[in-house]
Amino acid sequence: xxxxxxxxxxxxxxxxxxxxxxxxxxxxxxxxxxxxxxxxxxxxxxxxxxxxxxxxxxxxxxxxxxxxxxxxxxxxxxxxxxxxxxxxxxxxxxxxxxxxxxxxxxxxxxxxxxxxxxxxxxxxxxxxxxxxxxxxxxxxxxxxxxxxxxxxxxxxxxxxxxxxxxxxxxxxxxxxxxxxxxxxxxxxxxxxxxxxxxxxxxxxxxxxxxxxxxxxxxxxxxxxxxxxxxxxxxxxxxxxxxxxxxxxxxxxxxxxxxxxxxxxxxx
Amino acid sequence: xxxxxxxxxxxxxxxxxxxxxxxxxxxxxxxxxxxxxxxxxxxxxxxxxxxxxxxxxxxxxxxxxxxxxxxxxxxxxxxxxxxxxxxxxxxxxxxxxxxxxxxxxxxxxxxxxxxxxxxxxxxxxxxxxxxxxxxxxxxxxxxxxxxxxxxxxxxxxxxxxxxxxxxxxxxxxxxxxxxxxxxxxxxxxxxxxxxxxxxxxxxxxxxxxxxxxxxxxxxxxxxxxxxxxxxxxxxxxxxxxxxxxxxxxxxxxxxxxxxxxxxxxxxxxxxxxxxxxxxxxxxxxxxxxxxxxxxxxxxxxxxxxxxxxxxxxxxxxxxxxxxxxxxxxxxxxxxxxxxxxxxxxxxxxxxxxxxxxxxxxxxxxxxxxxxxxxxxxxxxxxxxxxxxxxxxxxxxxxxxxxxxxxxxxxxxxxxxxxxxxxxxxxxxxxxxxxxxxxxxxxxxxxxxxxxxxxxxxxxxxxxxxxxxxxxxxxxxxxxxxxxxxxxxxxxxxxxxxxxxxxxxxxxxxxxxxxxxxxxxxxxxxxxxxxxxxxxxxxxxxxxxxxxxxxxxxxxxxxxxxxxxxxxxxxxxxxxxxxxxxxxxxxxxxxxxxxxxxxxxxxxxxxxxxxxxxxxxxxxxxxxxxxxxxxxxxxxxxxxxxxxxxxxxxxxxxxxxxxxxxxxxxxxxxxxxx
Ligand code: SF4
Ligand code: SF4
Numbered sequence: 001x002x003x004x005x006x007x008x009x010x011x012x013x014x015x016x017x018x019x020x021x022x023x024x025x026x027x028x029x030x031x032x033x034x035x036x037x038x039x040x041x042x043x044x045x046x047x048x049x050x051x052x053x054x055x056x057x058x059x060x061x062x063x064x065x066x067x068x069x070x071x072x073x074x075x076x077x078x079x080x081x082x083x084x085x086x087x088x089x090x091x092x093x094x095x096x097x098x099x100x101x102x103x104x105x106x107x108x109x110x111x112x113x114x115x116x117x118x119x120x121x122x123x124x125x126x127x128x129x130x131x132x133x134x135x136x137x138x139x140x141x142x143x144x145x146x147x148x149x150x151x152x153x154x155x156x157x158x159x160x161x162x163x164x165x166x167x168x169x170x171x172x173x174x175x176x177x178x179x180x181x182x183x184x185x186x187x188x189x190x191x192x193x194x195x196x197x198x199x200x201x202x203x204x205x206x207x208x209x210x211x212x213x214x215x216x217x218x219x220x221x222x223x224x225x226x227x228x229x230x231x232x233x234x235x236x237x238x239x240x241x242x243x244x245x246x247x248x249x250x251x252x253x254x255x256x257x258x259x260x261x262x263x264x265x266x267x
Numbered sequence: 268x269x270x271x272x273x274x275x276x277x278x279x280x281x282x283x284x285x286x287x288x289x290x291x292x293x294x295x296x297x298x299x300x301x302x303x304x305x306x307x308x309x310x311x312x313x314x315x316x317x318x319x320x321x322x323x324x325x326x327x328x329x330x331x332x333x334x335x336x337x338x339x340x341x342x343x344x345x346x347x348x349x350x351x352x353x354x355x356x357x358x359x360x361x362x363x364x365x366x367x368x369x370x371x372x373x374x375x376x377x378x379x380x381x382x383x384x385x386x387x388x389x390x391x392x393x394x395x396x397x398x399x400x401x402x403x404x405x406x407x408x409x410x411x412x413x414x415x416x417x418x419x420x421x422x423x424x425x426x427x428x429x430x431x432x433x434x435x436x437x438x439x440x441x442x443x444x445x446x447x448x449x450x451x452x453x454x455x456x457x458x459x460x461x462x463x464x465x466x467x468x469x470x471x472x473x474x475x476x477x478x479x480x481x482x483x484x485x486x487x488x489x490x491x492x493x494x495x496x497x498x499x500x501x502x503x504x505x506x507x508x509x510x511x512x513x514x515x516x517x518x519x520x521x522x523x524x525x526x527x528x529x530x531x532x533x534x535x536x537x538x539x540x541x542x543x544x545x546x547x548x549x550x551x552x553x554x555x556x557x558x559x560x561x562x563x564x565x566x567x568x569x570x571x572x573x574x575x576x577x578x579x580x581x582x583x584x585x586x587x588x589x590x591x592x593x594x595x596x597x598x599x600x601x602x603x604x605x606x607x608x609x610x611x612x613x614x615x616x617x618x619x620x621x622x623x624x625x626x627x628x629x630x631x632x633x634x635x636x637x638x639x640x641x642x643x644x645x646x647x648x649x650x651x652x653x654x655x656x657x658x659x660x661x662x663x664x665x666x667x668x669x670x671x672x673x674x675x676x677x678x679x680x681x682x683x684x685x686x687x688x689x690x691x692x693x694x695x696x697x698x699x700x701x702x703x704x705x706x707x708x709x710x711x712x713x714x715x716x717x718x719x720x721x722x723x724x725x726x727x728x729x730x731x732x733x734x735x736x737x738x739x740x741x742x743x744x745x746x747x748x749x750x751x752x753x754x755x756x757x758x759x760x761x762x763x764x765x766x767x768x769x770x771x772x773x774x775x776x777x778x779x780x781x782x783x784x785x786x787x788x789x790x791x792x793x794x795x796x797x798x799x800x801x802x803x804x805x806x807x808x809x810x811x812x813x814x815x816x817x818x819x820x821x822x823x824x825x826x827x828x829x830x831x832x833x834x835x836x837x838x839x840x841x842x843x844x845x846x847x848x849x850x851x852x853x854x855x856x857x858x859x860x861x862x863x864x865x866x867x868x869x870x871x872x873x874x875x876x877x878x879x880x881x882x883x884x885x886x887x888x889x890x891x892x893x894x895x896x897x898x899x900x901x902x903x904x905x906x907x908x909x910x911x912x913x914x915x916x917x918x919x920x921x922x923x924x925x926x927x928x929x930x931x932x933x934x935x936x937x938x939x940x
Contacts, residue, residue, distance in 0.1 A: 012666060019678060032678065038665045192657045192664075195537045195647025195752040 001060040001155065003050045004114065005084065005121045006107055006138075007043040009068050009075045010128035011035055017235050027233045029128075039075040042123025044082075046183040048190035049153060050121055051083035057155055061085045063114065067095060067106060073206050080201035081193030087204065088114070092211040094218065099226040104137035106221055109214040111142065117178055119160065124149050124182045132182075139180035147175050151186035269452045270376035271384075273369040275440060276480050283488050290492040290499075297499035301510070301554060304592045311546035312527070313517045324516045332512065337629040340862070341561070347400040351426070354394030361387045381455040388437075388458045391430045398427050412560025412578065422505050425494045432487040438462020439480035443473060502589060507557045511630040514555035517548055518631035522786030523622050523834045526639045529751050538643025538749060541605050542591045545584075545637070552632045553585035562624035562634065567865040568617040572880020575617035577624035577634045583609045584637065606641055606649075615641045616653055617877055620747055620870030622833040626861050642749025652748070655875035660750050663757075668705040669744040669874060680736030682714045686721060690735040695768040697732040702784070704777035705740050706873075706904035712911065713904040719933035720776060720800055726936060727812040729803075731774065739764070741780040746787070748871045755791070762793035772796045774803050776929070778830035778903045779869070785835070799831060801902045801928055805840035808847050815935040818850030823931075824896040825853060826887065826910065827863035828903035841902050844928055848935045854894045864890065868905030888913035892923060902928045 011020075011031040021030040039047075047064065054060040064079035066072050067090035076087035090110055098106065111117060120139075125132030139146030151170060152163040158177050163170045165184045175181075193201070211221070219225060245260065247253035261267045274280045313320075330336045335352070339345035364383065368375040375383060402423055405415055437459030445453040446463050453460055461467070471479070498505040529537060539545050562577040563569050569576045587609040590597040603609055618638045625633055645651045646660070655671075662671045668679070682703075683690075691700065701724065707713040724731055742757030765773075773795050775781040785797040798806075807813045823845060831837045838860050845853050858864045867883025876882075888910055891899040899910055910925035 014666075015678070036666060189654060189657065191650050192646070192652070192660050192750075194650045195531075195643075195750070198752050199531050199534075 001053075001057055001118045002116055003053065003060060003062045003119045003121060004111055004117050005043070005046050005050050005062060005064050005079060006123075006134075007047065007064055007066045007075050007079055008040045008123070008126045008128075009037045009066065009070075009072045010040045010126055012038050013041065013127045020235060022233050022235060027230045029233070037070075037074070039078050040123050040127045042125060042127060042183060042185060043075075044078075044123075044190045045185055045187040046121040046123050047079045047082050047084060049150070049183050049187050050119075051191065053119075053153060053155060054083060063088065065090065065107070065110060065114075067091070067103065067110075069096060073208075076206050077201045077204075078193065080204055080206075081197040082191055083197060087206040089206055089208040090210075090214070091208045092216075094211045094216070094222055097223040097226070098221045099228050100131055100133035100137055101227050102221040102225050103134050104141050106211075106214070106216050107134070107138050108141040109216045110209060111138075113209070113214050119153075119177060120144075120180045122180065122182050124184045135180055135182035142180070145175050145179040146182070147173055147179065148182045149184040150181045151184055153181060268376045269378070269380045269449065269455075270374060271380065271440075271445075273365055275444070276477055277484055278481075286488060286492040290495040293496045293499040297506075298509075301506075304588065305547045305550050305554065307543050307588070307592060308545045308547035308550040309543070311548040313546075313548045319520065320516060323520055328515075331515065335629075337627070340627070343400070344404065344559070344561075347397050347404065350393045350397030351401070352397075354390045354392075354397060357386060357390035358394070361390070381452065384452075384455040385457070388434075388456050391433060392458060394426065394430050398423055398430075410560070412563045414558060414560070414578075418501065418503050421497075422494075422503060425490070425497075429487065429490055429494065432483055432490065434458050435462050436480060436483050436487055438467065439476050439483065442471075443476045443480065504557045507555060507630065510551070510555045511557070514551055515631050517551065519633055522782075523625065524620055524633075524635040524639075525787050525790075526636045526643075526746065526751070528755065528790055529643070531752060531755065536644075537647040537751070538645070539605070539637070539640035540644040540648060542584075542588050544644070545588075545640070549584075549633075549637055549640075550588055552637070553581055553588055555630045556581040556585060556632055557630065558582055559629065561627040561629065562632070565623040565627045565862070565864075567619055567621055567623065567867060567883040567886070570864075570886060571867070571883045573613070573617035573877055574611055574879065575614040580610060580614060580634060580638070581632060606644060610641065612645065612651065613877065613879070615645065616656070616875075617879075618870050619829075619865050619867060619872050619883065621829040621865035623829075623862075623865065626833050639747065639749055642747075643751055644749070646749045647752060653875045653877075656748050656871055659871065659874040660745060660748060660753060663740055663745050663750075663753055667757075668709065668740045670705060670709045671874070678736060679708050679738060682708055682717055683733065683735050686718075688721065688735070689732045690737070691732045691768040691770070692735075692737065693732075695732065695770075698730040699732075699772035699774050700765070700768070700770045701731045701733050702741070702773050702775045702780055703733060703738060704775065704780045704904065706908070707776045708738065710904070710908065712908060716904065716907065716927040716929055717776060719927070720929040722933050723804060723807075723813065723929060723936065724774075727807045729807070729812075734764075737764070741783045743779040743783045744871055744874070746783070747869070758788060758791045758793065762788065762791060765793065765795065770795060772798075774798050774800055776800050776904065778828045778834070779905070782830045782834050799835075799837060799840075799902065801831070801841045801844060802837065804929065804932055805843050808844060813932065813936060815848050815932065817935050819848055819898075819931065819935055820850045821898055822852045822854060822894070822896045823898040823900050824856050824891050824894040825859070826856070826866065826891065826899055826901040826906055827859060828901060828906045829863070829865055829869055831902055832863055833861055841900070841928055844932060845900060848931055851898075851931070851935075854896055856890045856894055858890065866901075866903075866906040866909040868909040873905050873908070882913065884909040884913035885916070888917065888923075892919075892921065895921065897922050897924065898931070899923060899925050900928050900931060901925065 012035055015032065015035060019032040023030055050062045054062055062084040063086045064076050064084040065088045066075050073089050076089055080087050088110065090106060095106055111120065122135035136146050147162045147164065149165045150162045151165050154161040159174055160177060161172055161174050162181055163172050165186050245253050245256050247256055335345060335349045338348050405413055405419060437456055438461065441453045441456060441459050442463040497503060536544055558578060560578045566577050587605055590602055606612065615638055620635050622635060625635065658671045659669045663669050689697065703717055707717045739761055740757055742754040745753035745757065773784055775784060775797060778799060781797055781799045784795055825841060825845060827838065842853065845851060864887050865883055866887055901907055901910065907925050907927055914923055914925060
């Protein structure tokens with residue numbers, strides 16, 4: 001079985017928004033200096049899920065693929081250290097500022113170049129823009145089924161059973177292979193790369209493919225091909241006021257608090 | 268002239284030499300067997316630099332060996348062992364003197380002989396008193412730390428019987444000779460003389476005495492050699508007579524608790540997953556352990572009900588090693604694994620790396636590195652670790668510091684805002700780098716200390732710079748968690764960063780950073796002059812650069828952080844500072860200095876809590892409360908947080924505040940400025 005996992009590098013989502021700046025001209029986010037980029041949390045869970053499938057189904061091969069500018073190979077190395085077997089980086093000036101359709105096109109082209117695959121895993125959304133469309137459009141582009149927000153996958157022959165997260169539990173759906181599955185955070189804590197994993201990952205070569213390498217259609221990628229446009233970008237300001245409720249007894253304080261909560265329509 | 272005849276009343280004495288020869292053969296075989304078993308382990312640096320090792324052994328041999336420095340920290344067992352030790356040493360020397368005088372025909376006579384008789388008699392009594400103390404302790408008092416096996420009873424009895432039969436033989440000889448011929452000589456063997464009394468052997472006929480003497484003499488000779496053979500063949504703890512000094516000889520002469528670096532390029536196994544992954548010295552450690560339990564008595568993990576006892580850990584490694592070494596009686600497939608079998612994972616994670624055990628161990632066993640080596644295997648080979656450790660390590664990997672989630676509160680450089688501090692990126696032309704450390708930069712409570720320290724340094728006119736938001740983690744938490752790969756990555760990057768700014772002097776606020784820079788970076792090519800802030804402040808006070816005029820009118824106690832005290836022997840500087848603060852009285856806790864008890868935060872325990880037993884910081888806070896102090900001063904960000912947490916958790920009648928020494932200095936300085 002061959003699993004392809006799409007991973008994305010994003011600015012650390014744990015950093016409070018107030019630390020970011022926005023360039024009003026280009027409408028781009030500027031992360032605070034020194035902020036290390038990380039693997040998107042959902043994508044990391046996709047890698048985790050792939051590793052778990054591999055543990056249960058020996059002989060499975062995992063390929064991690066990422067796209068982006070700069071040192072994105074770090075996220076591929078992270079996936080390799082976790083247990084992926086191969087990694088590919090997609091890097092080209094022409095790829096930058098593509099929207100979900102553009103990205104899906106690039107990924108589809110790269111996956112077609114890879115050739116054989118049984119399962120494609122993506123994070124349910126990237127933890128930076130939270131758009132959550134690329135996985136579905138990718139399936140559409142490749143002409144295969146998609147199952148979204150998975151928390152578990154069980155392989156049964158040429159089919160998979162996917163546990164999908166619902167608001168009040170989960171449902172199990174069956175899908176034929178090959179297909180795309182987007183993975184949710186309910187998968188649980190991704191493994192820490194083992195020392196041996198890191199050492200082996202460091203020794204692996206990660207090829208970088210350009211638009212020409214994968215034969216991407218220039219008309220379908222980049223800002224010009226975008227189906228959507230950012231009209232304004234801002235950091236929401238959040239006002240917090242702090243009020244300390246004082247009273248002589250705890251009971252009295254509780255009553256005052258309850259009244260206050262009702263007054264402010266919190267409850 | 269006073270003398271005695273060796274082999275008096277004994278014929279066929281060559282039989283004794285045959286016996287001794289057999290014993291020597293068994294001893295030689297035992298040494299060979301142990302040697303082979305130690306060599307099951309990997310290589311160890313300890314076989315290098317023999318010259319300095321010999322010198323160190325000779326230098327400390329007097330105090331630690333002959334003087335029993337480590338034993339005497341506890342009077343009862345200390346004196347007990349001292350008596351047996353010195354008694355046996357004198358008796359062995361006496362036997363040697365006998366042999367020498369006999370064969371070199373140097374007469375031992377006159378007053379020398381008489382004094383010799385007296386000393387030997389007293390030595391036997393010392394051993395007997397020691398044995399009685401030992402029996403009382405082991406079988407009547409039964410302290411928790413002693414685990415008694417058959418061997419303990421056997422060897423105590425053997426020693427007692429050997430000594431008593433020795434006296435009886437002496438008594439019989441005296442009864443047949445000196446008592447009649449030279450009664451004033453016999454007075455120099457007072458204990459032997461007891462056995463010439465009418466009530467004991469005195470009333471026997473001369474012939475009976477002679478027969479009894481020769482029978483007992485042979486019994487004694489067989490018993491002594493038999494004991495030697497028993498000890499050589501069994502795993503009796505009396506083997507420690509040879510193995511413990513050997514272990515002391517190969518003891519760690521470098522920094523405390525520093526694991527060996529791993530060569531990531533060539534390593535095939537990371538850490539210790541089975542017996543043969545230990546080094547030969549680590550196996551020798553186990554062999555040298557006498558199961559005395561001193562380490563267990565001082566261990567915070569044990570005291571707080573965690574599943575770890577350093578005594579048991581050492582013994583379990585030893586047992587597993589003995590089993591692995593004897594595959595015939597212990598087929599490998601029947602053996603439990605080392606980790607998760609002989610040693611539980613919970614034990615491995617329970618250690619705070621406080622080094623109290625190593626300080627207490629009379630035979631210089633090193634527990635910490637073994638524990639870290641097993642953690643290395645768990646984290647780097649098996650990816651098995653408590654969830655919070657995993658979160659902490661992931662955070663170090665992605666965000667460069669261990670404080671999971673702290674980034675939503677502050678960023679590294681936040682504490683500097685408005686202080687107008689100089690970062691090395693702006694100007695690296697300063698005397699020293701103030702290395703703040705992750706905790707002191709990210710945790711709100713610790714930032715207060717950092718700010719106080721900055722005020723003190725500024726007031727003293729120290730020329731320093733900071734790295735601000737570029738300051739990474741020193742790597743210590745990853746190393747103690749066994750995640751060496753992250754540690755070594757951090758070290759490499761940090762050395763490049765610091766050398767890039769041409770940093771020579773570092774003042775660290777955290778004893779863990781301090782220890783790592785000072786003791787562990789040099790192995791990776793990073794040598795800096797590192798001081799802890801208490802050292803720097805003590806120095807500034809000495810030079811009169813800081814004036815402490817404002818009196819604090821308070822009673823304080825001082826909690827020694829493990830990584831400052833036991834790891835780096837910094838005991839006096841913090842106390843000197845406290846003494847310099849006007850109207851601040853210092854009262855020591857029952858356990859202080861090298862016997863200080865851990866706060867519970869070291870060895871990665873700052874980031875995870877084993878939900879077993881009680882809390883280490885509660886125990887330590889109770890000790891602080893016993894002094895009636897109003898301030899428990901310390902000099903470590905972890906200790907500060909741990910103590911404060913424990914204080915807040917208690918419903919206290921008396922006021923007790925946890926403070927860093929830098930804060931107290933700042934306070935004592937403030938109003939005068
Ligand atoms: S280092 Fe401290 S916690 Fe660890 S075993 Fe030794 S005494 Fe116990
Ligand atoms: S490790 Fe040392 S202190 Fe602990 S039981 Fe063994 S000999 Fe005693």
